[in-house]
Amino acid sequence: MLILQLAIILIASKVAGSLSVRLGQPAVLGKLLVGIVLGPSVLGLVTETETLSALSQIGVILLMFIAGLETDIDEFKRTGKAATYVGFGGIIAPLAFGYLAGIILNLSVFESLFLGLLLSATSVSISVQALKEMNQLKTREGTTILGAAVIDDVVVIIALAFLMSFSGGDVNLTMVIFKKVLFFAGAILIGWKVVPWFLERFAKLKVTETVISSALIICFVFAYFAEYTGVAAIIGAYIAGVAISVTGFKHEIFKKVETISYSIFVPVFFTSIGIMAQFNGIAQNLGLIVALSILAILTKLVGAGIGAKLAGFSWRSSAGIGSAMVSRGEVALIIAAIGLESMLLSQDMFAVLIVVILVTTIVTPPMMKLVFKAKD
Incomplete structure (x- = not known):
């Protein structure tokens, strides 16, 4: 059954992506929407399984690894101030208005804060693909x-640990912070000193495809330890890509990883987001879904956009940056599961927020297309 589902996902995602491009939208939008069509909510041809979920996770890890490989480290250093402004702007507005929304909905203080934190999450895996398609990633x-997305995720996860410790959750706050500091310190040190050495040594082994294998080992190890320390696997994969991007193996690895990723894993990831959508029984909460979706979109768009403007970007570029930060994606899905x-x-509320997260993920590519196309 899994083999047939994979075949259905691959043909549907490629056709839908091509159709989306013909209609003037990023291909990723078509891949997201076709997932809804294939999933239980419409045709029921593909259902979420543990294996499919694992393939999807590999897809998003490889997507962020590729983004790291394409990162210009010098440009990354120059945009540190801007990323900080955008990151915190994209946290403050959703957190504040999400908290107020929770109070209006008669949620408790802790529940309202949790809602604000969930709306503050950012997942740029969708935005990365849209940026790549528009040649804006570099x-x-x-x-x-x-x-900014890295800053968002780290701050939100730490804030979530604070919240759960105060609300009675079994969380050792000191250990939470220590693990995250340890991961970033270790990742930077290993990326700087160990990764180049490992690539050089592993590439000399007398077997086939040693370079790409060594790169994937680094990617998955970084992703694992990021997830183990509570940071997020996609951040670990991104840092691994950045570490390899300054080595002489960058171009060979990029070409081969891109081939592996976009042939199977990345299409499964994009399509699986739509497959997870469940629309049963949400009619009675339609008004709440619409209101929270608008709130989620506007708070990120405006908050991150103002942060970009304060960092010196034009209004048009600020709007593009704000729109790219709108998608909550798999990061918010994970936080929602923790909340439940x-x-x-x-x-x-969990069912409502799953739909809201899906809405923010679907609207992000066309918003970015509109702004960046006008910018050009």
């Missing part, structure tokens, strides 16, 4: 977006 705007498990979200 620009100052693209580098700022990637840096820790009883900071009710089952009804």
Whole structure:
């Protein structure tokens, strides 16, 4: 059954992506929408399984690894201030207005704060693909977006640990912060000193495709330890890509990883987001879904956009950066699952937020297309 599902996903995602491009939209939009069509909500041809979920996770890890390989480290250093402004702007507005929305909905203080933190999450895996399609990934705007997303995720995860420790969750706050500091310190040191050495030594082994294998080993190890320390696997993969980007193996690895990724894993990731959509029983909460979706979109767009403007970007570029930060994607899905498990979200609110997260993910590519196309 899995083999047939993979075949269906691949043909549907490629055809839908091509159709999306013909209609003047990024290919990733078609891939997201076709996932909804294939999933249980419409045709029911593909269902979410543990294996499909694992392939999807590999897809997003490889996508962010590729983004790291394409990162210009000098440009990344120059955009550090801008990324900080955008990152915190993209946290403050959703957190504040999400908290107010929770209070209006008669949620408790902790539940309202959790809602604000969930809306503050950012997942640029979708934005990365849209930026690549528009040749904007290596620009100052693209580098700022990637840096801001890393800042967003780290700050939100630490803030979530604070919240859960105060709300009665079994969280050792000191250990949470220590693990994250340890990961980033270790990742930077290993990326600087060990990664080039490892690539040189591993490439000399008398077997086939040693270079690409060594790159994937680095990618998956970084992703694992990032997830183990509570940072996020995609951030570990991105840092691994950046570490390899300054070596002489960059171009060979990029070409081969891109081939592997876009032939199977990345299409599965994009399509699986739509497959996870569940629309049963949400009619009675349609008004709330619309209101929270508008709130989620506007707070990121305006908050991150103002941060970009304060960092010296034009209004047009600021709008493009803000739109790229709108997608909550798999990061918010993970946080929502934590909220449900820790009883900071009710089952009804969880179902509502899953749809809201999906809406923010779907609207991001066309918003970016509109702004960056006009910018050109």
